[in-house]
Amino acid sequence: xxxxxxxxxxxxxxxxxxxxxxxxxxxxxxxxxxxxxxxxxxxxxxxxxxxxxxxxxxxxxxxxxxxxxxxxxxxxxxxxxxxxxxxxxxxxxxxxxxxxxxxxxxxxxxxxxxxxxxxxxxxxxxxxxxxxxxxxxxxxxxxxxxxxxxxxxxxxxxxxxxxxxxxxxxxxxxxxxxxxxxxxxxxxxxxxxxxxxxxxxxxxxxxxxxxxxxxxxxxxxxxxxxxxxxxxxxxxxxxxxxxxxxxxxxxxxxxxxxxxxxxxxxxxxxxxxxxxxxxxxxxxxxxxxxxxxxxxxxxxxxxxxxxxxxxxxxxxxxxxxxxxxxxxxxxxxxxxxxxxxxxxxxxxxxxxxxxxxxxxxxxxxxxxxxxxxxxxxxxxxxxxxxxxxxxxxxxxxxxxxxxxxxxxxxxxxxxxxxxxxxxxxxxxxxxxxxxxxxxxxxxxxxxxxxxxxxxxxxxxxxxxxxxxxxxxxxxxxxxxxxxxxxxxxxxxxxxxxxxxxxxxxxxxxxxxxxxxxxxxxxxxxxxxxxxxxxxxxxxxxxxxxxxxxxxxxxxxxxxxxxxxxxxxxxxxxxxxxxxxxxxxxxxxxxxxxxxxxxxxxxxxxxxxxxxxxxxxxxxxxxxxxxx
Amino acid sequence: xxxxxxxxxxxxxxxxxxxxxxxxxxxxxxxxxxxxxxxxxxxxxxxxxxxxxxxxxxxxxxxxxxxxxxxxxxxxxxxxxxxxxxxxxxxxxxxxxxxxxxxxxxxxxxxxxxxxxxxxxxxxxxxxxxxxxxxxxxxxxxxxxxxxxxxxxxxxxxxxxxxxxxxxxxxxxxxxxxxxxxxxxxxxxxxxxxxxxxxxxxxxxxxxxxxxxxxxxxxxxxxxxxxxxxxxxxxxxxxxxx
Numbered sequence: 001x002x003x004x005x006x007x008x009x010x011x012x013x014x015x016x017x018x019x020x021x022x023x024x025x026x027x028x029x030x031x032x033x034x035x036x037x038x039x040x041x042x043x044x045x046x047x048x049x050x051x052x053x054x055x056x057x058x059x060x061x062x063x064x065x066x067x068x069x070x071x072x073x074x075x076x077x078x079x080x081x082x083x084x085x086x087x088x089x090x091x092x093x094x095x096x097x098x099x100x101x102x103x104x105x106x107x108x109x110x111x112x113x114x115x116x117x118x119x120x121x122x123x124x125x126x127x128x129x130x131x132x133x134x135x136x137x138x139x140x141x142x143x144x145x146x147x148x149x150x151x152x153x154x155x156x157x158x159x160x161x162x163x164x165x166x167x168x169x170x171x172x173x174x175x176x177x178x179x180x181x182x183x184x185x186x187x188x189x190x191x192x193x194x195x196x197x198x199x200x201x202x203x204x205x206x207x208x209x210x211x212x213x214x215x216x217x218x219x220x221x222x223x224x225x226x227x228x229x230x231x232x233x234x235x236x237x238x239x240x241x242x243x244x245x246x247x248x249x250x251x252x253x254x255x256x257x258x259x260x261x262x263x264x265x266x267x268x269x270x271x272x273x274x275x276x277x278x279x280x281x282x283x284x285x286x287x288x289x290x291x292x293x294x295x296x297x298x299x300x301x302x303x304x305x306x307x308x309x310x311x312x313x314x315x316x317x318x319x320x321x322x323x324x325x326x327x328x329x330x331x332x333x334x335x336x337x338x339x340x341x342x343x344x345x346x347x348x349x350x351x352x353x354x355x356x357x358x359x360x361x362x363x364x365x366x367x368x369x370x371x372x373x374x375x376x377x378x379x380x381x382x383x384x385x386x387x388x389x390x391x392x393x394x395x396x397x398x399x400x401x402x403x404x405x406x407x408x409x410x411x412x413x414x415x416x417x418x419x420x421x422x423x424x425x426x427x428x429x430x431x432x433x434x435x436x437x438x439x440x441x442x443x444x445x446x447x448x449x450x451x452x453x454x455x456x457x458x459x460x461x462x463x464x465x466x467x468x469x470x471x472x473x474x475x476x477x478x479x480x481x482x483x484x485x486x487x488x489x490x491x492x493x494x495x496x497x498x499x500x501x502x503x504x505x506x507x508x509x510x511x512x513x514x515x516x517x518x519x520x521x522x523x524x525x526x527x528x529x530x531x532x533x534x535x536x537x538x539x540x541x542x543x544x545x546x547x548x549x550x551x552x553x554x555x556x557x558x559x560x561x562x563x564x565x566x567x568x569x570x571x572x573x574x575x576x577x578x579x580x581x582x583x584x585x586x587x588x589x590x591x592x593x594x595x596x597x598x599x600x601x602x603x604x605x606x607x608x609x610x611x612x613x614x615x616x617x618x619x620x621x622x623x624x625x626x627x
Numbered sequence: 628x629x630x631x632x633x634x635x636x637x638x639x640x641x642x643x644x645x646x647x648x649x650x651x652x653x654x655x656x657x658x659x660x661x662x663x664x665x666x667x668x669x670x671x672x673x674x675x676x677x678x679x680x681x682x683x684x685x686x687x688x689x690x691x692x693x694x695x696x697x698x699x700x701x702x703x704x705x706x707x708x709x710x711x712x713x714x715x716x717x718x719x720x721x722x723x724x725x726x727x728x729x730x731x732x733x734x735x736x737x738x739x740x741x742x743x744x745x746x747x748x749x750x751x752x753x754x755x756x757x758x759x760x761x762x763x764x765x766x767x768x769x770x771x772x773x774x775x776x777x778x779x780x781x782x783x784x785x786x787x788x789x790x791x792x793x794x795x796x797x798x799x800x801x802x803x804x805x806x807x808x809x810x811x812x813x814x815x816x817x818x819x820x821x822x823x824x825x826x827x828x829x830x831x832x833x834x835x836x837x838x839x840x841x842x843x844x845x846x847x848x849x850x851x852x853x854x855x856x857x858x859x860x861x862x863x864x865x866x867x868x869x
Contacts, residue, residue, distance in 0.1 A: 007806075012868060019775055020782040026867045027806035028778050031835060032842030033860050 010264045048074050049091065049133070057131040061089065077140060080125075087125065088141070092134040106134050112179055113202050120170030122190065122200045141200075143193050146186035150257065157276050160257035161310055163189070166197035167250060168303035174202060175243040175299060182241065184249035185229045186256065228252060228262050232290045244292040247299060251287025263288055279309050334383035335412050338540070339443060340376025344369040345536055346438030352529060354431050363525055370528075373536050381543055413451070416444030497538025499604045501531045643713040643849045658698070664713060664849065665694055667780060671772035672721050678765035679725065693724045712859060713849035714773055718766070770866035777863065781845040785837050796820065797830060804831040805838055 006013045007024035016022035051063045054076070061078040064086075068075035073093040080087045092106075110127035113136070117123065126137035146163065149155065155163070167189060174181065181188075181202050190198045231248035234241050255263045258270040258280065269281040283305050289295040296302050351365030419440025426433045508519075508527050646661050669690060676686040697720060782802075789798035800819050813824040813831075820827065843856055850859045 014867075020779040021802055023803065023806045025775055025778050026864070028782075029774065029842070029860070029864055029867060031805045032781070032839045033857075033864065 006266075051076070053131075054089075054091075054133075057133070058089065058135075061087070063089075080137075083125070086140040086142075088122075088138045090136040090138060092136075102134075103129060110136065112177075116174055116177060116179060116202060118170055118173045120166055120197055120199060121174060121202060122198050138200075139198075141190040141192050141198050143191045146189040146191065146253070146257075149191060150186060150260070155257050157258060157280070158310075160254065161280075161306055162195075163191070163197055163257065164250065164254045165303050165306050165310075167199060167253070168299040168306070170197070170199050171243075171246055171250065171299035172303070174199075175246070180241065180243045181246050181249075182234075183229070184246050184253060186253055189253065228264065231292070233292055242292070243299075244295050244297065247287055247296050247302065248289075248292075250299070250302065251284055251295075254287065255284050258284070277309060283309070330383045330386050334380050337376045337378070337380030337383055338412075338446060339415065339439070341373050341380060341536060341540065342376075342442035342446070343435065343439040344371075344373030344376060345442060345533065346435045347372065348529060348533065349438060350431050350434040353434070359522065359525075366525065366529065366532075370532060373532065377536065377540060380540065384543065410447075413444060413447035416440045416442075416447055420444060494538045494541025494543075495608060497534045497541065499538075499608075501534035501538065502604065504531050504534070644851050646713075662698070665697070665717075668713075668717065668773060668776055668849075669694070670776055671769045672717065674772045675718065675721065675765050675769040676725070678768045689725065689728065692728070693721055696724060712851060712855065714770075714859075714862075718769055767866070770863075774863040774866045777845055777849075778842070781838070781841040784841045784845065785834070788837065788841075798834070801827070801831050801834050805835060 004013045005016050005024075007027060010024060010026050010030070012024060012026040014024055014026070019025040020028065048066060048069060051065070054061075054063060058078070060081050062081065064077040064079060066074060067077045067088070073091045076089040076091070078087055078089050079085070106127075106129070110124065114124045114127065122141060123139040124136055125139070128135060167184070171181065171184075179202055181199065183201060184199070188199060188201050190200055192198060229249040229252045231241070231245040234245050234248075252263060255261070255267070255270060258276055259273045261267075261273070263284075270276050270284055271278045271281050283302060286294075287296055287302060348366055348369035351362050351369065355362035355365065417440070419436050423433050423437035423440060426436075504527060508523075643660075643664065646657055646664075672693065673686055673690045676689050677683070681689060786795075786798050786802075789795055797820060800816055804816070813827045816831075817824045817827045820830075822830075842860075846856050846859050846863075847853060850856060
């Protein structure tokens with residue numbers, strides 16, 4: 001016996017020693033199978049009849065062209081002279097009609113189809129055989145099929161719910177009539193311009209599904225359409241398939257709508273992949289049960305479950321899992337690190353105020369502040385970084401209800417408030433009092449700012465579809481909004497501080513008024529204060545903004561969105577501010593002695609804005625070209 | 628091995644279709660086509676016989692005997708267009724043979740002691756030993772083995788092409804991209820091939836195209852007509868999915 005391996009991609013288990021090059025045979029075969037649409041198109045191109053050929057056969061129709069082709073046959077758009085309406089003429093591929101019994105079976109199936117009368121099912125007007133072509137004359141649906149819809153735009157969960165609900169209604173109706181579709185897939189789900197769903201090709205799968213006859217083998221039964229949408233029993237016992245196979249296929253379609261992926265092998269629940277209501281997981285997984293007995297027994301059951309989810313008060317994001325102890329620890333560490341950093345800023349500022357004439361004392365304070373600041377910033381940074389990668393934290397911070405993150409924030413705010421009160425009550429003009437006062441104020445400001453940001457993230461994040469599909473063409477639903485603007489702005493403020501620090505360095509190194517600054521210990525320590533302060537304020541701003549942005553993939557996707565987003569707003573503001581600053585410089589002679597600091601700042605700010613703008617512009621045009 | 632048929636031609640006769648078309652007329656070409664097919668796909672049959680509970684010796688005898696009788700009695704003439712493909716025909720014929728054989732005395736010399744095909748039982752046996760004795764029925768084991776044989780043949784064909792063009796190394800490096808498109812870092816592969824990531828991307832795409840062609844060719848050889856290729860692919864896919 002040998003070691004078996006489970007393929008990471010498709011979940012099949014196989015023996016590497018047996019398969020070519022140790023690769024998963026299933027995936028290898030799949031790589032060689034053409035895309036189903038491509039196959040169909042190929043087949044169709046080979047045998048599509050010319051319109052001229054059809055005109056004498058269908059004198060009542062004015063043909064408007066070939067609009068679709070698939071494994072089943074071809075669809076023409078035409079205008080019916082008598083009915084005065086646009087119709088779709090479906091010709092079944094001739095290869096299906098080789099058996100002598102086909103004509104009889106076709107008539108039987110067509111009658112069944114004609115009996116189906118439901119707004120969610122494409123209506124049949126006429127059927128028969130002309131010139132060797134079996135045909136169905138059907139209602140023409142102006143719109144697109146679900147496959148096209150998924151390719152061209154992201155389907156929001158709310159949209160997916162509505163589509164699946166409508167499919168359920170149509171399926172329940174047809175199942176009540178005793179008709180099983182057998183080939184539910186996105187290609188067969190049409191959506192008209194008004195957003196109504198109509199299912200096409202009812203029962204045709206059975207019609208063109210041939211029998212293998214005497215040599216029938218288990219598992220060798222041929223497959224119509226895409227294998228992935230077929231229920232397990234459809235592979236194994238194709239003869240005994242009932243309406244529950246449709247429910248399985250519906251589950252696959254639903255999963256694909258939500259996640260953009262197929263539920264292959266050992267797949268994740270939808271909410272593990274994207275931000276959707278956890279209760280949808282149960283619905284999808286129950287529809288995808290391998291055993292028909294454990295599946296939903298009726299399409300209407302799926303619908304009623306979906307209805308109850310959609311109508312229940314408020315969205316329920318996937319944030320009910322309690323946070324792990326590790327996450328809480330990291331959150332506390334982050335708060336502690338920030339507190340250290342704020343205290344360092346306050347200490348440095350206060351030391352500068354009180355001991356500016358006692359260089360050794362001041363330097364000692366600054367040394368302590370620098371150590372405290374760097375240590376605190378590092379602690380805060382690493383904690384925040386780790387926290388941002390923890391799934392439970394990400395989920396929680398996108399949630400809407402009161403959570404432990406709120407608790408941590410409240411605690412932080414309380415520390416700041418108490419510090420402030422203590423500072424106000426104690427002796428004024430004492431260095432320690434002032435340090436506490438400043439640090440508390442900063443802490444309080446941070447807590448309030450973080451709370452505001454969280455309100456934005458939770459409002460944006462709750463139940464939004466954050467499917468990370470970089471390749472999907474249109475992100476037009478990502479509109480410009482205040483949250484994005486705020487995040488982008490905080491980030492650029494951070495950049496501003498960092499540039500200022502760089503400006504100080506440049507001003508120290510470049511000669512001003514003909515004399516170059518001498519780098520004595522005193523001068524260096526005098527320079528370190530502004531540089532350190534700017535960096536201490538700038539870097540956390542940048543890092544925090546980036547991390548908050550990355551918490552929600554939706555805001556991340558706004559970065560690459562082809563439509564204007566809050567980023568663009570922030571970018572514009574920053575570019576304008578830089579330009580305004582440059583003009584002020586020229587106009588105000590009082591600033592002339594600090595020329596280099598501000599000039600460097602403005603030049604860098606402008607350059608950076610332009611660079612970001614250019615990057616966004618190019619990525620946008622690339623997308624436009626690709627589309 | 629005859630030259631590969633061009634899948635785009637659409638009407639080029641495939642080898643199994645040649646056998647089907649020949650019907651009862653026993654000519655050299657048909658015989659050659661059939662023996663070539665049997666030589667390619669006898670391991671799955673052997674696996675099936677073993678899985679039915681015969682020991683290695685008996686299974687060797689039975690497999691050889693089956694082929695002997697197949698050629699002797701021109702049994703393949705019984706296969707007609709309506710009765711399926713080579714894969715199903717082969718198994719059905721073997722099942723008939725095994726049923727007949729059970730009735731006969733086992734000591735009878737099978738196939739007159741003459742080896743019809745040169746079969747490497749050692750290889751087959753090593754594969755049999757590796758075959759999991761799990762849930763699979765003999766039929767399933769046959770189908771799965773058959774699919775694997777076919778994949779191996781198709782891949783060997785691609786590999787030969789690459790080697791003939793002096794690109795054996797490229798094949799070796801790129802072959803894993805077939806089952807993991809876009810997952811392997813192109814830059815790393817490019818380093819190993821001393822080329823650029825862009826070139827690797829193109830080469831991987833080309834290999835994929837070539838693989839599709841080779842696989843379709845290989846499948847085309849065992850079905851009655853080009854139009855059945857997709858269905859057979861789907862059936863093989865199903866066999867592997869279990």
